[in-house]
Amino acid sequence: MDLSFFRRAEQRFASRTPAGLDFGILVATLRAQREAAPAALAAAAAPAARFADPLAEILLAGPAWREAVAAQRGCFNPEVARQGAVN
Helix, strand or coil: CCCHHHHHHHHHHCCCCCCCCCHHHHHHHHHHHHHCCHHHHHHHHCCCCCCCCHHHHHHCCCCCHHHHHHHHCCCCCHHHHHHCCCC
């Protein structure tokens, strides 16, 4: 197998230096990709909760405790509740 094209490409691009990473562009790109994700779009379309922490709303018997119970999905672990993976 002739792999000389690798050597030719290496010689051709040996004098070039790779482009530096622009941190601002990287952060903006990652933020745009995160905001365009299906989960972010669904969260933006969902009505805003009337409470900051569902568990605190339940324990304090706040006015939106019924919505907080639905948000917790029967689980005290907030990460599991967000994922909706309750057995």
